[in-house]
Amino acid sequence: MSRKKSPPPRLRVRGLTRRFGDVDVVKGLDLDLKAGAAVALVGRNGAGKSTVLRCVSAADVPTAGTVELDGVKVEERSPLTRRDMAVVMDDMDFFPDLSVVEHLDLFARAHAVPDAEAVVDAVLHEVRLVPQSGQLPGTLSSGQRRRLALASAFVRPRKLLVLDEPEARLDSAGLEWLVERLRREKADGLGILLASHDASLVEAVADSVLDLDQRS
């Protein structure tokens, strides 16, 4: 009787190490994330949460180790990686001369989303940025910029969401929306890897928690 081979996890991280000078910020990290599941990275400031996320999203090159998405090595220059992985980090910046709605429209069309206008309008409504749709990013509040960054991840197709402290600068209503949205994303079969300091968000969304303080 042949055994049915189980599909690879959506995200597989093996032996991830990132060294800065003589300091190993992350050492030998292994992580599996299945489709429809969420893993939260927690830990004090400087524990290496953002470093892990940057290495997973290929924004940074690990000193050692591998990162695979659906069995394919993650590469920053690969269009496949960019297509499948939606990343919202703290360094998200915007075009100074494109309005809120134009940013979302551009991302949706660049990803060849069918009926881009309708998708953009729905997400814009969801993140409560309709009144600011014609505003330029430089004039948005920090919370509104955060909503725009999160919205940019939701107007495009994705298999894995990588979020660095997505709750940062959101008000309580925004946090409630985020929890609800991430639960829906999981239900739709997406994998979510997030770093957070918000215990309520982690508890509400994450299926497993990786405490980087415990590893060091």
Next chain:
Amino acid sequence: MSGQGPQLRELRQQIRVWRRGRADKRLVDALSDAYVAVFATAMLTSMAVSVVLNVRTVAGTCTTTPCTDARAALPWLTGLALVAGALAVAGLFGPMLVSPAVGSWLLSTPVDRTALLRPRLAGTGTVAFALAAVVAAGVSALSGFPVEAIAAYGGCVGAACLLAVGLAAVCQARRLRWLRLLTWVLAAAVWAGLVALTLDAVPAAAAATGTGWEVALVVAAVLAVATLVRAYADLARLGRDQLAPGGTLVPGLSGALAGLDFALVYDVLVERRWRARSTVRSVRGRGVGGSALAWREVVRLRRSPGVLVVLFAALVLPYLGDSLGLGRADLLLAAATGFLASLGLFSSLRVLSRTPSLVRCLPLTPAAVRSACLSVPSAVLLVWALATEPALQSAAGLAATDAVPLAVAVGVTAVAAVVRWVSGRPPDYQLPLVTSPMGAVPTSLYVSAARGFDVLVLGSAPLLLAPTSTGAAISIALDGIVLAVLLNRP
């Protein structure tokens, strides 16, 4: 402190005591460190004097009509350009401004703001006067003015720039909006003068001679003093919302200039411009993938027609170069003009170069993203270059058909130079530093200052050596290699 509340003099005294307490260098140490700057200034000054003397000798041989016209119009154009520049810079910074620290800590106290701002207005005016007077005196010396007229002309232009600063201060205090319009009108006047020179249509009456500047100096000085008096009286009207924006601009610009990172200066100014605009009429996109990015470039051009106006107004320069008899050097002038005047077209490529997080949002290779952003601005620049073809043809003495490849090569060279400039990375302070008399500097610091101009010289060299189709082909090939490397790098 006195019982009536804080006096500015007391606050200044206190700040001075704190600063002196932290000083880790004596005046004599600072002076000994400054010897390089003093030595360099002395050398540059002697070189400048030598150039002026040589040019004045050569000016005696300037007998053709275009040459004499240019000499005659040069002082007028320089004066107008300096005043327009003074207005533009004054309007950009305020001209009255306070640093973020002063804005937070001093303006929130009940100190006399007028007393705080008065020395700043005097300092700004002095700098404007001195810089403009020195530049104007140099230009009038090159134009063959007698010594007395050089002083009068320099003083006149300096006073006009002082007047411009005073006007800008009054406009700032009274929240008047016409300063920008006046700047554009003066810039348009300079452009019209260049066109008249190119068309050999400078009216004889407009020729600037070395006489009569004393009267102009007196008039300009009286107007400048009157405006400054008005500006001093209006200082009390200035609120923190008017003083802070210029102050927030200074740290960013000075930091960028300290690192010779001119692209960062550009970023700071672009960011400020769009922040001031606040909202736009949103336009939905077209196409998918890379074509969606290219369509955004079309929208950008429609949104910033001023960039196109500046680019096509700059067309006058290659034609002026031809009419002045620059010969082959006109090819270099055309490429340099295209490079510098089109920087505003490539803003999205600049944003993507400095912000990898944006590129990560797009499902295309970095090369495809950059190529898509490049497509529309490059096409515009190539059209611009083709419009210089008659000037290049005349300058290089070629048949019309042979000049088209030259114009294309000029356009491609300008595109390659712009891409090199906008995709530059800031100086890397993680790299090993090199010791210099001015302290430790990263090796990439000096390269960043020459960025763009290196490719300009590389692409222009074959055109200057062989202004033929072969030279154009070699130039385009070199530019193609540069573009391929720049577009494909990680």
